[in-house]
Amino acid sequence: MAKTEPNRTPLVEFSADKMKELVRNFTPEKITAFLDVTDLNADTQSPKLNKMADWATTFGCASVCVNPVEADKLPALLKGTNVKECYVIDFPLGKMDIEMKAVLATHTVKKSRELRGEGKGFIDLDMVINVGRFKKDPEYTLEEINAICDAADGEHVKVIVRSAELTEKELYKVSEIVASSRAHFIKNSTGMDGYGAMPDHIRIMREVVGNSMGVKAAGGISDAMTAMRLIYAGAPEESLQTPELFRLGTSKPLTIITSMGWLRHNTDDWLDAGIIPCTICPFHHTGKLRVEIREASNRRCQNCKFKEYRKHKEF
Amino acid sequence: MKAIKGGYFGRLLRVNLDDFTFNSEEIPEKLLIDFIGGRGLGSKILFDELPANAEPLGPENKLIFATGPLTGINAPTTSRFAVVAKSPLTGTIGGCSSGGHFGIDLKSTGYDVLVVEGIAKIPCYICIIDNNVEIRDASGLWGKNTHETTDALLSETDSKAGIACIGPSGENEQLIAAIMNEKNHAAGRGGLGAVMGSKKLKAVVVSGNNKTPVGDKDIVDRAIKQWRIFVGEAPLTKDVLKEYGTPALVNTINHDGSFPSYNFQEGVFNDAESLSGETFKELYFVKRQPCAGCPIACARLTATPEREGKGPEFETIWSFGASCGVNDLEKIIHANYNCNEYGFDTISAGNTVACAMEMSEKGYFPEPVMQQIREDIGRDLKFGDAGAIVKLSELIGKNEGFGKELGLGSSRLAEKYGHPEVAMHVKGLELPAYDPRGFHGMSLTLATNNRGGCHLRSYLVSTEALSTPFPINRFEKKGKAGLAKLYQDLTTTIDSMVACLFTSFALNPDLYAKLVGTVMGIEMDGNDLLKTGERIWTIERLFNLREGKSRKDDTLPDRVLNQPFTSGLSKGYKIEFDELLDEYYHVRGWNNEGVPEKEKLEELDLV
Numbered sequence: 001m002a003k004t005e006p007n008r009t010p011l012v013e014f015s016a017d018k019m020k021e022l023v024r025n026f027t028p029e030k031i032t033a034f035l036d037v038t039d040l041n042a043d044t045q046s047p048k049l050n051k052m053a054d055w056a057t058t059f060g061c062a063s064v065c066v067n068p069v070e071a072d073k074l075p076a077l078l079k080g081t082n083v084k085e086c087y088v089i090d091f092p093l094g095k096m097d098i099e100m101k102a103v104l105a106t107h108t109v110k111k112s113r114e115l116r117g118e119g120k121g122f123i124d125l126d127m128v129i130n131v132g133r134f135k136k137d138p139e140y141t142l143e144e145i146n147a148i149c150d151a152a153d154g155e156h157v158k159v160i161v162r163s164a165e166l167t168e169k170e171l172y173k174v175s176e177i178v179a180s181s182r183a184h185f186i187k188n189s190t191g192m193d194g195y196g197a198m199p200d201h202i203r204i205m206r207e208v209v210g211n212s213m214g215v216k217a218a219g220g221i222s223d224a225m226t227a228m229r230l231i232y233a234g235a236p237e238e239s240l241q242t243p244e245l246f247r248l249g250t251s252k253p254l255t256i257i258t259s260m261g262w263l264r265h266n267t268d269d270w271l272d273a274g275i276i277p278c279t280i281c282p283f284h285h286t287g288k289l290r291v292e293i294r295e296a297s298n299r300r301c302q303n304c305k306f307k308e309y310r311k312h313k314e315f
Numbered sequence: 316m317k318a319i320k321g322g323y324f325g326r327l328l329r330v331n332l333d334d335f336t337f338n339s340e341e342i343p344e345k346l347l348i349d350f351i352g353g354r355g356l357g358s359k360i361l362f363d364e365l366p367a368n369a370e371p372l373g374p375e376n377k378l379i380f381a382t383g384p385l386t387g388i389n390a391p392t393t394s395r396f397a398v399v400a401k402s403p404l405t406g407t408i409g410g411c412s413s414g415g416h417f418g419i420d421l422k423s424t425g426y427d428v429l430v431v432e433g434i435a436k437i438p439c440y441i442c443i444i445d446n447n448v449e450i451r452d453a454s455g456l457w458g459k460n461t462h463e464t465t466d467a468l469l470s471e472t473d474s475k476a477g478i479a480c481i482g483p484s485g486e487n488e489q490l491i492a493a494i495m496n497e498k499n500h501a502a503g504r505g506g507l508g509a510v511m512g513s514k515k516l517k518a519v520v521v522s523g524n525n526k527t528p529v530g531d532k533d534i535v536d537r538a539i540k541q542w543r544i545f546v547g548e549a550p551l552t553k554d555v556l557k558e559y560g561t562p563a564l565v566n567t568i569n570h571d572g573s574f575p576s577y578n579f580q581e582g583v584f585n586d587a588e589s590l591s592g593e594t595f596k597e598l599y600f601v602k603r604q605p606c607a608g609c610p611i612a613c614a615r616l617t618a619t620p621e622r623e624g625k626g627p628e629f630e631t632i633w634s635f636g637a638s639c640g641v642n643d644l645e646k647i648i649h650a651n652y653n654c655n656e657y658g659f660d661t662i663s664a665g666n667t668v669a670c671a672m673e674m675s676e677k678g679y680f681p682e683p684v685m686q687q688i689r690e691d692i693g694r695d696l697k698f699g700d701a702g703a704i705v706k707l708s709e710l711i712g713k714n715e716g717f718g719k720e721l722g723l724g725s726s727r728l729a730e731k732y733g734h735p736e737v738a739m740h741v742k743g744l745e746l747p748a749y750d751p752r753g754f755h756g757m758s759l760t761l762a763t764n765n766r767g768g769c770h771l772r773s774y775l776v777s778t779e780a781l782s783t784p785f786p787i788n789r790f791e792k793k794g795k796a797g798l799a800k801l802y803q804d805l806t807t808t809i810d811s812m813v814a815c816l817f818t819s820f821a822l823n824p825d826l827y828a829k830l831v832g833t834v835m836g837i838e839m840d841g842n843d844l845l846k847t848g849e850r851i852w853t854i855e856r857l858f859n860l861r862e863g864k865s866r867k868d869d870t871l872p873d874r875v876l877n878q879p880f881t882s883g884l885s886k887g888y889k890i891e892f893d894e895l896l897d898e899y900y901h902v903r904g905w906n907n908e909g910v911p912e913k914e915k916l917e918e919l920d921l922v
Contacts, residue, residue: 028825058541223782223784223786224784224785225784226785252550254544254545254548254549255549255550255784258545258549258784258821258823258826259784259785259823260823261822261823261824261825261826262784262785262823262824263784264825265801265823265824265842265845266794266797266798266800266801268797269794269795269796269797269798270785270794270798271794272791273778273787273788273791273793273794273795273798274785274786274794275788275791276786276787279786
């Protein structure tokens with residue numbers, strides 16, 4: 001199957017002129033509205049939560065994304081603002097059964113609403129699908145997504161598909177499943193997978209889910225250049241450039257905001273000098289991948305016109 | 316009606332050492348708006364007041380100490396000040412930025428700028444406490460090192476004063492002499508300590524209680540808070556520099572195969588681990604000693620079993636370390652202490668010793684010189700001789716033996732003995748620790764720098780090596796001319812406001828403009844700020860053109876241009892320099908000889 005995959009080139013072939021035009025239309029404020037300020041580490045404590053809430057409210061980010069346990073603190077920190085709370089469900093492996101996932105979602109929503117006291121509409125739930133089950137039984141995935149959507153009681157659900165563990169064909173398939181579900185967003189990664197957000201995958205996800213569902217890119221996004229490539233891939237049209245239809249999950253919101261300020265000066269020069277194809281190509285990132293995906297990726301690299309970059313891994 | 320609402324007292328103190336007179340002058344608002352302060356204002360004053368081809372160590376040269384609109388407002392890293400004069404080492408415009416707390420103290424006297432003119436008949440020092448200005452006899456201090464001088468003056472004047480002084484190196488007008496403040500902070504590059512020495516000015520003492528006025532305080536406080544958030548959280552300023560100081564760069568630059576070793580003959584130093592930030596921290600770190608009000612806190616006190624002091628910084632570890640083939644960090648620390656105490660530039664000194672090592676090994680010195688070296692260090696001079704760097708740095712400081720020759724800097728040393736190709740410099744200023752063969756954008760910024768081969772006027776390493784704000788392809792030439800200009804123009808404004816270059820790891824042009832604009836109470840965005848930076852850069856260029864510099868001086872050593880590395884991760888890459896330089900002149904609006912076009916000068920209001 002892999003041998004017949006189209007050898008479509010990754011983001012580096014995107015139109016330079018369009019990319020430059022896109023950047024020129026962005027400001028630090030505009031990109032900030034897409035950001036889910038994230039910390040999903042095991043040792044996160046209150047001072048960091050306070051900081052994240054301060055950044056999100058000071059700069060106008062979309063949400064603060066944390067583990068569900070923080071629902072006893074975060075709502076109070078964000079009360080009275082427009083910043084949403086975002087909780088991950090069954091993170092990072094997605095290996096709970098459907099009922100347990102739903103219970104966790106229900107519990108988290110209830111707890112948050114009680115503390116915030118501002119009614120519905122202030123919560124996002126980023127659920128992780130069971131990738132193993134998906135590979136054998138895609139219908140299982142649809143069932144689990146819809147179960148979480150029901151449990152969310154109207155709050156937005158984003159579906160993390162862990163694209164680093166999927167072949168391209170599987171990514172298309174899972175995107176179709178998400179598109180047919182009651183979820184609001186598809187999201188590529190937990191940020192703890194084999195690799196993070198790759199423009200190529202984001203482009204496929206947008207292509208499949210269409211323009212009425214949200215796409216969230218996450219994993220390794222720490223500067224505006226990376227962010228803009230993902231926006232180009234996932235929200236190239238102005239109508240898609242809203243927090244309802246596009247998000248960026250990041251633990252480095254400040255470096256994205258400040259580097260956006262850099263990118264707006266000498267945009268052409270930054271983009272001309274910043275092209276390092278392999279770093280933005282999913283097929284380059286093979287180290288932590290399963291054997292069959294690694295082999296498929298290597299085949300792509302062998303035929304890639306940018307393979308010289310891969311040879312000189314230290315750019 | 317005044318346009319500027321804050322950031323300045325609007326006063327310049329002019330001291331004439333010929334006759335020990337001084338007077339206070341009002342600084343025109345237009346100068347402050349067009350040139351900001353610090354380096355920019357100093358460059359403008361020097362351009363306007365210094366005749367062409369003035370002798371740098373003669374009475375005509377002026378030594379300008381300048382603060383900026385951010386000095387004294389308690390924003391992160393803004394305790395710095397600028398020194399500007401014609402450089403005796405390069406013959407170009409010379410300028411430095413230094414930390415510590417001297418900048419705040421100078422501002423607190425109620426003067427924004429101090430201009431020193433003429434030559435005193437006896438050693439003296441200038442003491443400004445609040446508005447009281449005195450020029451005092453320093454005969455008793457002449458000959459003392461920078462630490463002894465500072466201690467004596469603190470006890471004689473105000474124990475909390477800011478003190479900038481020279482050591483024996485400056486007194487002897489060595490071309491690599493530095494001006495030292497708070498003992499270990501240096502206005503190091505270009506030999507401005509020699510200018511101070513030529514004026515018989517041993518020190519400047521400043522102290523006061525004047526508070527820098529600001530525009531709308533609430534808006535200024537909000538802008539400062541934003542600076543604090545960004546500087547406090549950026550990876551390089553929050554973690555790396557705080558944890559390891561600048562020596563953190565050793566492993567990174569060496570890994571990239573662009574850590575110039577053995578006088579730029581190689582790009583990888585095999586013993587880099589012995590010089591790394593981790594080793595430095597483990598063995599010699601005592602505690603952090605930041606500049607006043609700085610949250611980054613990269614500066615650190617150190618100690619060896621024999622001595623204690625401050626530093627060294629990354630550049631010094633490299634110049635006396637890898638560049639000299641030395642892997643003994645303790646000896647490098649001692650050489651650094653010597654530089655601080657005698658008062659001379661560690662980068663130029665280490666580079667010049669490396670140059671001498673190569674010349675010695677290749678037999679380029681005549682026998683009398685070899686004999687002098689044997690007399691000084693007890694053996695022939697070779698790469699890797701750790702003992703020699705300590706002894707030679709001491710001899711430079713004392714201006715004795717072979718140290719006297721080293722005090723000339725590498726360019727003059729190599730030229731004197733018929734092998735100019737061995738000196739690794741641009742315009743006479745020794746190159747820093749980033750080999751352009753591995754950082755092609757840096758090749759341009761080093762070659763076109765107005766003060767010579769220095770990294771601090773356009774730190775493209777930030778993006779080419781440290782992925783800040785973005786990772787870019789370090790061997791790519793596309794876009795590099797424009798980025799060199801962007802970094803040069805922005806850094807010029809950072810030196811003019813006056814803040815630390817390291818804030819550029821966390822901020823961007825718009826955030827700088829926002830704070831400067833709110834402090835001054837005027838509208839300013841990133842583009843306005845960069846335009847001002849371009850104006851300052853261009854007037855410095857005009858200064859250098861007037862001094863006879865031209866395209867031929869915007870170049871790199873032949874070794875760097877034509878001998879690619881044969882090992883390491885920068886192996887085989889050759890810089891396409893002429894193309895880069897042509898493109899650079901084009902984006903600057905200069906002609907093919909590097910002369911600004913009339914339209915550009917009109918655009919910058921410099922006609």
